Amino acid sequence: MDKLTRVLLLLVLVLLCCPAPAAETAPPAQGSVIAPGAAINWNERLAPFSALRSKPKSNNMIGLKYEAIARPPVIPNQVLTLIMYLLWAVILLVLLYTLRHYYFTLNRLFGVQRHPYLDIDTAAWPTVDVLVPAHNEEDVIADCLQALLEVDYPAHKMRIIPLNDRSTDRTREIIDSFVARYPGRIVPLHRTGGTPGKAAALREAAAMVTADIMLIFDADYLPGRGLIRQLTAPFFDPEVGAVMGRVVPINTGKNLLTRLLDMERSGGYQVDQQARMNLHLVPQYGGTVGGVRRKALEAIGGWRPDVLAEDTDLTYRLLLKGWKTAYENRSECYEEVPEDWPVRVRQIMRWTKGHNEAAYRYAGRLMRSNKVSLGEKLDGLALLGVFAMSPILLFGWVLATILFYFNSTDWLTGVFALLALMSYSTLGNMAVFFEIGAAVYLDGSRERIRLMPLNYLGFLVSLMAVTKATLEQFVTLWRPQHTLKWDKTARYRQPGAALQ
Amino acid sequence: MGQDGALPPARGGAAVTGHAIAFVLLCVLLFVLPLLPALLELRQKRDAAPLKVVREYDGNIKHFANGFRQFLGQRFPGLIPDCAAPAGGPPPAMDPASYQMAAGDGSASFTPAELAAHASARLLIGTGQLRLGAGMFYEKEVYAGADLLGGERNSFRAILAHGDIRLGDDCSVLRWAHSDGTLALGQRARLYGRVSAECAIVLERGSRFGRMWAPHIGFGPAPLPAAIEPALRARHPLAEPGDILDQSELRWLVSGALTVPADAVHHGDLVSRKGVSVGDHASLQGNLKSNGDMVIGDDVHIDGALVATGRLQIGRGCMIRGPVVCDGQVVIGSGTVIGRADLPTTVTANEIRVEEGVQAHGTVWARDVGVVMPLRVAQG
Numbered sequence: 001m002d003k004l005t006r007v008l009l010l011l012v013l014v015l016l017c018c019p020a021p022a023a024e025t026a027p028p029a030q031g032s033v034i035a036p037g038a039a040i041n042w043n044e045r046l047a048p049f050s051a052l053r054s055k056p057k058s059n060n061m062i063g064l065k066y067e068a069i070a071r072p073p074v075i076p077n078q079v080l081t082l083i084m085y086l087l088w089a090v091i092l093l094v095l096l097y098t099l100r101h102y103y104f105t106l107n108r109l110f111g112v113q114r115h116p117y118l119d120i121d122t123a124a125w126p127t128v129d130v131l132v133p134a135h136n137e138e139d140v141i142a143d144c145l146q147a148l149l150e151v152d153y154p155a156h157k158m159r160i161i162p163l164n165d166r167s168t169d170r171t172r173e174i175i176d177s178f179v180a181r182y183p184g185r186i187v188p189l190h191r192t193g194g195t196p197g198k199a200a201a202l203r204e205a206a207a208m209v210t211a212d213i214m215l216i217f218d219a220d221y222l223p224g225r226g227l228i229r230q231l232t233a234p235f236f237d238p239e240v241g242a243v244m245g246r247v248v249p250i251n252t253g254k255n256l257l258t259r260l261l262d263m264e265r266s267g268g269y270q271v272d273q274q275a276r277m278n279l280h281l282v283p284q285y286g287g288t289v290g291g292v293r294r295k296a297l298e299a300i301g302g303w304r305p306d307v308l309a310e311d312t313d314l315t316y317r318l319l320l321k322g323w324k325t326a327y328e329n330r331s332e333c334y335e336e337v338p339e340d341w342p343v344r345v346r347q348i349m350r351w352t353k354g355h356n357e358a359a360y361r362y363a364g365r366l367m368r369s370n371k372v373s374l375g376e377k378l379d380g381l382a383l384l385g386v387f388a389m390s391p392i393l394l395f396g397w398v399l400a401t402i403l404f405y406f407n408s409t410d411w412l413t414g415v416f417a418l419l420a421l422m423s424y425s426t427l428g429n430m431a432v433f434f435e436i437g438a439a440v441y442l443d444g445s446r447e448r449i450r451l452m453p454l455n456y457l458g459f460l461v462s463l464m465a466v467t468k469a470t471l472e473q474f475v476t477l478w479r480p481q482h483t484l485k486w487d488k489t490a491r492y493r494q495p496g497a498a499l500q
Numbered sequence: 501m502g503q504d505g506a507l508p509p510a511r512g513g514a515a516v517t518g519h520a521i522a523f524v525l526l527c528v529l530l531f532v533l534p535l536l537p538a539l540l541e542l543r544q545k546r547d548a549a550p551l552k553v554v555r556e557y558d559g560n561i562k563h564f565a566n567g568f569r570q571f572l573g574q575r576f577p578g579l580i581p582d583c584a585a586p587a588g589g590p591p592p593a594m595d596p597a598s599y600q601m602a603a604g605d606g607s608a609s610f611t612p613a614e615l616a617a618h619a620s621a622r623l624l625i626g627t628g629q630l631r632l633g634a635g636m637f638y639e640k641e642v643y644a645g646a647d648l649l650g651g652e653r654n655s656f657r658a659i660l661a662h663g664d665i666r667l668g669d670d671c672s673v674l675r676w677a678h679s680d681g682t683l684a685l686g687q688r689a690r691l692y693g694r695v696s697a698e699c700a701i702v703l704e705r706g707s708r709f710g711r712m713w714a715p716h717i718g719f720g721p722a723p724l725p726a727a728i729e730p731a732l733r734a735r736h737p738l739a740e741p742g743d744i745l746d747q748s749e750l751r752w753l754v755s756g757a758l759t760v761p762a763d764a765v766h767h768g769d770l771v772s773r774k775g776v777s778v779g780d781h782a783s784l785q786g787n788l789k790s791n792g793d794m795v796i797g798d799d800v801h802i803d804g805a806l807v808a809t810g811r812l813q814i815g816r817g818c819m820i821r822g823p824v825v826c827d828g829q830v831v832i833g834s835g836t837v838i839g840r841a842d843l844p845t846t847v848t849a850n851e852i853r854v855e856e857g858v859q860a861h862g863t864v865w866a867r868d869v870g871v872v873m874p875l876r877v878a879q880g
Contacts, residue, residue: 116807119848120823121561122713122839122862152560226559236805236823238751238769238787253548266551280791280809295749322746322753322771332553371745371753373773447547450537 075406083399090396097389100382101431104275105438114278118330120233125157127211128232128291133163133198137219138170144219145178149185153228160186161208162219165201166193198287199310203303215291221247222334223289231291234326241296241323242314244273245289245331254339259451260458261337261344266439267432273327281379282319283327287311288335296323309354312384316362319380322371341461348462349469352387356473359384390466432459561696561713561863565660565678568641572625572660579627579645599623599640606631630661634668648679652686658693665697669704683714705856709870713863715841719872720834720856735783738766745773750786760784762797769804776808780815787822798833812849821845832858834875 130148134141141162148160162175172190179186189205202216213235217223227245234240246269252262276283285292287310297303300317307313315325338344366372366380433452440449532539541547560566573580574591600622602608606629614620619637624630630644634651642648644661652668659665659677669686675693677683683697688706695701695709700716703709738760746753750768758772762779769786770776776790780797787804788794794808798815805822806812812826816833824830824838826849832838834857839845844862852870864870 114827116809116825116827116848119711119863119865119867120825120846121559121848121865122844122846123823124821124843124845224553230559236787236825237789237807238805239753239771239789239791239807248551248553250550252550253545256542259542259548262550295751299748321748332551334550334553370755443551445547445551447541450541452538453535454538454542 075402080403080406083403087396087399087403090392090399093385093389093392094396097382097386098431101435105271105435107275107278108271108442109438111275111278113274115328115330117234117237117326118230118328120236123233123236125154125229125232126213126235128153128158128213128215128228129209129211130158130160130215130217130228131163131202131205131209132160132217132219133165133201134167134171134175134219135165136167136169136171138167138174140220141171142174142178144217144221144223145175145186147222147224148217148228149178149182150225151223151228152225153232155185157211158185158228159211161205162186162188163201163205164188164190165198166191166196195305197305199303199307199313200305202310203305206297206302209294212294213291214294214297216288217333218288218335220336221288222250224333227289227331227333230328230331231289234328235291235293237324237326239322239324240293240326241318241321242285242292242325243290243328244283244285244325245328245333246270246273247286247289247335248332249337250334251336251339256454257341257344257458258337258339259448260455263436263440263448263451263455264458265337266443266445267436269329270439270442271435274329276379277327277329279379280373280375282315282376282383283325284383285311285315285318285325289331289333292318293323296321299323307354308350308357312355312358313361316358316366316380316384319372319376320362320365320369345461345465348465349472352466352469353473355384355387356470359388387466388470390463391470394463394467561694561711562678564658564676564694565696568643568658568660572643576625579625579643594623597622599625602626602630608632610636629663647681703872705872705874707872709864709866709872711863711865715844715861717860717862717864719854719858719860720875735763735765735781738764757792758790775810778802816855824848826850829853831855834858838862838864 132141132144132148145160145162151158162178164172164175175186175188175190179188187208189201189208191201191204194200194204206214213232215228215231231243231245234243247265249258249262249265251258253259273283275281290311292314296318297314300314300321300323303310304313304317318325338347363381363384366377366384369377372380433455436455437449437452569580575594577590600608600620602625606626608620608624608626608630610620614622614636618635619639621639623640624638624642626642626644626646626648628644629646630642630648632642632648632650632654635653637655639657641658641660642656644659644663644665646661647663648659648661648665648667650665650667650671653670654667655672656674656677658675659673659679661679661681663679664681665677665679665683667685667689670688671685672690673693673695677691677693677695679697679699681698682700682702683695684700684702685691685704685707687704689703689708691703691707691709691712693710695712697714699714700718701712701714702718703720705720740747741752741754741756741758743755744752745755752768752770754770754772755774756772757774758770758776760766760770760776760778760782763781764779765783765785767785769788770784771789771791773791775792776788776794778784778788778794778796778800781799782797783801783803785803787807788802789807790812791809793810794806794812796802796806796812796814796818799817800815801819803821805825806814806820807823807825809827811828812824812830814820814824814830814832814836817835818833818837820836820838821840821843823845824847828849829851830847830849831853832847832855834855837859838847839861841861845860846863846865847860848863848865848867850866850868852864852866853873854864854870855873856875
């Protein structure tokens with residue numbers, strides 16, 4: 001824990017424990033009795049009246065100690081006490097995530113930045129197989145393959161393996177035309193059956209991989225000339241099992257959603273991922289614009305075909321086996337972000353389920369592992385729980401509301417206010433917004449930062465989508481058959497449009 | 501009516517409705533006001549372009565040299581061999597006052613004002629060999645169609661030579677330099693930008709550098725010191741450390757500090773979660789990683805990469821085949837060879853200190869500063 005974290009924790013503790021100023025006692029109710037026939041004094045000032053009781057004295061600002069109220073309880077006091085402790089747990093979690101956001105952002109702004117592998121310019125480069133999973137990608141697959149063929153990497157050390165997973169459009173035809181034009185450089189895998197899904201396709205393709213390194217690009221991605229070398233360079237470090245580059249939205253200016261996602265992506269990569277890299281924590285492999293060492297993949301048993309988020313799953317399985325994921329912030333690649341809210345909601349829900357699945361599988365093992373440092377354990381746990389925070393936050397609001405209406409105002413006032421403050425800080429005002437603002441600043445953008453307040457809309461949508469996905473996940477856990485399907489994000493680009 | 505206690509005249513319903521509407525409008529205004537910049541940006545799209553991802557630029561060290569070569573070829577037809585004509589027709593001719601072509605004997609001529617200021621703001625172009633005096637600051641690029649021979653204390657913005665570049669002591673290059681042959685600098689050179697050569701770069705003691713690339717980079721005077729010990733020695737296999745965490749895929753992951761004793765030999769990667777120390781004459785066939793400081797003894801052979809998150813000290817007479825990557829400071833002892841002529845590699849660190857007598861093949865990239873140190877005299 002560094003100095004900054006200690007100071008922030010100390011401030012919070014001081015705030016919680018300091019005595020509150022003496023509360024003003026409300027004047028006794030001036031219940032005047034009006035005699036029959038007496039003239040009404042319309043100018044008389046009445047005492048304030050509230051449906052809630054007047055606020056009694058509390059022992060401190062947050063009301064941890066409270067006086068029993070003499071009235072028949074609607075909900076037993078024991079239950080309310082339990083609710084209160086749950087609420088405090090929620091507040092603590094929210095507070096931890098808030099501090100995490102600040103820590104990462106300040107590190108990114110003022111800390112030492114690590115790009116140790118970026119400068120590996122000349123080397124005996126390892127062999128690389130580039131995998132391009134594709135399911136009905138006729139609009140974009142040609143651009144991706146063409147861009148890969150033009151990269152600055154020794155051609156005899158690189159193969160391109162398009163994974164055509166049961167496409168029903170012209171994807172197969174387009175891939176085969178490239179195979180004919182560039183014999184030996186493209187080795188396709190056309191799947192017509194088997195378990196659907198990207199992870200299953202990757203698992204099947206892994207048998208074809210003979211290279212030291214496998215890189216993965218989604219079919220709508222457009223790698224630049226130097227990208228393959230940049231993504232391969234970290235693998236000279238024998239501790240690195242996977243690498244992740246930065247994705248940059250290409251359809252930024254389409255509408256409000258794309259503009260919000262552009263800023264959100266900036267925050268996630270420019271600040272979150274790079275801060276983790278700086279601090280030797282757990283940068284996350286993101287499933288595309290990245291890669292994995294074949295030996296490391298074999299050591300952990302290959303891709304799991306039964307997971308929704310093969311990227312998160314891979315990150316944690318590698319970590320538990322003592323392999324690191326390296327993040328390359330300057331290895332940038334364009335991607336398309338969703339342009340429609342329903343598509344975005346589906347995407348978020350898919351990520352949520354995959355992430356929660358990984359949390360369920362690996363949180364305990366992460367805490368027990370002897371191959372992972374304490375910092376990595378804490379960061380890894382926070383990363384696993386990031387999608388769980390939305391339902392937890394909503395749960396906190398429900399708890400606070402219950403307490404507010406059933407036994408509330410005397411000792412709840414401080415708690416409620418604190419939750420509101422923390423929720424606002426996390427969702428809207430400072431922590432996340434600060435992170436996004438810093439990312440936009442680091443990216444050198446200027447005007448787009450004005451859109452910051454509208455991000456609240458995006459966060460609210462995410463909050464609801466994540467909560468819905470989590471609830472659905474609880475329900476499906478009890479179903480006898482849990483089927484996987486390739487829930488592909490919609491593509492918007494026209495063929496050839498992005499390379500111009 | 502008209503008596504005490506009578507109800508005051510009721511206000512009109514229209515007035516109440518008006519106040520309510522005004523109140524609602526005020527609330528809406530207060531809500532929208534902070535969002536106004538966002539809504540304006542959303543409508544006007546002043547900063548809605550995707551972040552710039554330069555797809556064509558691949559970080560090639562010769563990027564600027566190639567650009568300058570193309571620039572000269574287009575503006576001075578015939579000057580640069582095999583230069584493609586510009587796609588959109590010939591560019592506008594340059595102002596004659598903005599450049600000078602060197603005389604037939606290859607020497608530059610300067611105006612009295614330039615001589616007085618010890619600086620020239622003109623592009624200097626030598627069609628063949630170019631000879632330069634001493635003590636000038638060339639604010640624009642310098643090109644030589646053959647060798648470029650410079651005196652002492654010159655400063656250059658950028659240099660491109662079709663032949664060798666040989667400069668005297670105390671010269672500096674501010675942005676970039678490229679030689680199609682060998683680039684040799686005198687003592688105490690200052691190379692702030694990218695420096696590359698197709699054959700070799702030779703730096704003398706006291707020189708400082710940033711990013712360099714050449715098939716062969718020599719630091720200090722040749723010949724190199726002889727190897728400290730014969731290469732062929734009796735070696736013993738490295739014993740398995742007690743605190744090993746993982747040993748899958750020919751990789752040993754060690755939780756504590758790793759010590760490789762002298763004369764040890766090992767085949768496979770070694771990763772330590774703390775520091776690493778390698779004794780003299782050891783031989784490692786694999787990559788070596790330290791999450792802390794790393795000390796490599798003398799006459800160590802490593803057929804792989806060295807990666808350290810702390811400081812890295814490489815002894816004398818070592819042979820390192822793979823990339824050397826360090827988050828902190830690297831010190832390389834005399835007689836050490838990094839990379840091979842047929843397998844060039846990279847040395848990269850924040851600070852690189854190189855003793856005279858070191859050779860590297862490929863890239864040497866000091867993110868903050870690199871320096872050539874005089875050969876230390878062995879103690880005792």
